[in-house]
Amino acid sequence: MGINLEQFHQVFFEEALEGLDSMESSMLAMEEGCDDSEEINAVFRVIHSIKGGAGTFGFAHIADFTHVVETLLDQVRSGEREITKEIIALLLKTVDCVREMVETSQSGGDADPDLGKDIIERLNQILNKSTSSEAKESLKQESAEAEFAGIGWQISFVPHKQMLQTGNDPVRMFQALSELGEISTSVDITELPNLHSLQPEESYLKWKITIKSGCREESIREIFEWVEDECDLEIKPLNNEEQQEQSEIQEAENKELVRVERRNDPENDRRKDDDRRKTNYGRRKSDSAGGTSSIRVGTDKIDELINMVGELVITQSMLGVLGDGFDMSKLEDLQDGLTELERHTRQLQESIMRIRMVPINFVFSRFPRMVHDLSEKLGKKIDLRISGETTELDKTVVEQIGDPLTHLVRNSVDHGIEMPEERSASGKPEMGEVHLNAYHKGGSIIIEISDDGAGLNCEKIRNKAISAGIISENDELSEERIHELIFHPGFSTADVVSDISGRGVGMDVVRKNIVRLGGNIEIKSKQGHGSIFRISLPLTLAILDGQIISVGKEKYIVPIASIIESIQVKPDMVNKVSGKGEVFELRGEYLPIVRMHEFFEVEEGYIDELEKGILVVVEGDGRKCGLFVDLLLGQQQIVIKSLETNFVRIQGLSGATIFGDGSVALILDIPGMVRQATERHIEAV
């Protein structure tokens, strides 16, 4: 058969990597003391399916490796072995190792035969140590053996009629039994029918077997394992009623256990689904050669799209019919049709955008492991809390925010949280806390990394900046400005350059990356109490709702998400501040006014008197200001086009778009404008 298995390889790799991710998080949950059999089962399933897949697709080294892991996990799962820190640590290493194996295979590299050897060795060491239950078992066994030494078991074996048809032969079982000890059998042939009605493929006999052996009941049951469901089997120790009862009870208990487990199954499945969903957008291959990244999309989203396209086709054909032989009497129908078309197009667009949205968990999921490893290395005690991990944002943003976030978390762990002794000395709990949070705010996504560590040391930063020549000794800077200094290129305060952080390339790159995504980062820090790094990112990169405004003859677009309200001011609301700044009072707040025609040097045709135009109150970076414009025109969804592709970044603009008539309109960079306005305002004051 000409099935080319290679076409499934990619699927196997992706599933394996996703599985490993979820295994990793389960392991970490277990380490935190979440002793949940569900977690163990999930981990077992992951390893089991990787092993299966690897075997099928011919990755023998992965299969062999995972087999050993599976053996260990199976013992843990069945409760034979208690899970220890040692095992968890080893399993975490296993995850790395398997991941490396999978990634090597994925990029077409040859397997490194030594990879994972030491892990296998350690796994085998653990496996060779007798398991806890085995130990108990053997104790029990010893006493049992002492009691029943030389006595043995009485077995009643009644095969069901169809047992032979499944290919099981009693003779072989008896042979196996005879290997355990001396056996004597008696057979009951009362059921045997007359020869003419005898079906040669059916079994009519009942056996009673006595075995004289010190063997365990399990060994006997093992022999009958394959026919368990096809016979009535009773095993009694010879001459010991009590023991029999006990085994019956145990059997009943076992059944109970099975039932309980079964009952858990639906939940099991649901959980599995959850896991899948969580890891749906799991690690994409990033550095391996060739291949495109893929995205898993829920079928419900696809169905929705298909539905919508269907609607669109219907609307289109409706309009087509209308177009043939159109006269003015059908104008209303045409308008209805166009409205419909507009609605469908918008829905279609929204659903397609939703496909690109992925939960931020894609990035967050790597941190528990990282913090765990780092804190161990540094000897710190750190509790990582994650919230808002289901917050969705554009896939491109999620992919590119990973590195800056990693850097920030690393910083919090390395520089932020103090050593346990230091913490208790300053009256804090030994366990430091790093909190990752993501949430929506307006048209942005906010990601916060906060810690309750030492906070930024203003004095140290200042000195460092002076010695690095970034500021001069006489500069008087506010605390906020000093905090900002850490974003300066080539700034690092770590006294010792560690391999974790503090190589001097750092926060400036972080900020650059975030700004490139159209986002922003700010710091709030209090010495001794901790710091908060707050990143705000745009929801999506491609499309936004825009308010068209006009100034003179020019039109600009303000992202609706940044507009708080639009008002017409009365003269008594406005105050001129010394210099050129103007402020207006809005519900007790004094906000600077930005005259668009001044800001953009519009030459003519603009409205100069504040009362005649409109003040659009906008917010960016948590600060507000009023944009003074002539008119508010329509609102429209706009496709963002980069100015930088063929040009450069222009102050006050975040991009451009193309209107329906083909003309270009520019989109205002509200955060930038607000920043400039407030700075100017502050200078003026």
Added chain:
Amino acid sequence: MTEVAEEQLNEELGDVTIDEDQYLSFELDEEYYCVDILRVQEILGYTDITRVPNTPRFLSGVLNLRGAIVPVVDLRSRFSLDEVEYDKTTVIVVLAVKTMHSEKTVGIVVDAVSDVLNVSKNDIRTVPETGAKVETEFLTGLVSNGSHMVMIMDIDNLLNPEKFMELL
């Protein structure tokens, strides 16, 4: 390809030799300039251009070239020549400009395009220090085309957006 075959091919191609390039020449305030024709992407009639604030005056603005936003430089304004009404010969020549890291598409407004010149490398002369309305740093050479001189414009130098934004 064997040497013999190569010779044959050269013979067949006749007078089109490898060191001859084609240039598109255009008019600007009664002087002639040209650019490497391989850099010309298209020639558009003058259309509406959106002014971009906070840019130098000579940047007319940006236009929509099939969905791409393309900056347009008015060469008259760039070299502080007299402003004239745009008329029906005024065109925008869209050029590919190489910058440090990438290639950008930039348009220039010129009075009129005139013709395509075949120029052999040997015919290109160095630019004298003075004489043209365009500063010599933006010219790479000059060629004579019968009655008049045509100056070859260094568009990578002249039209690099990062560079001309410094003139703001």
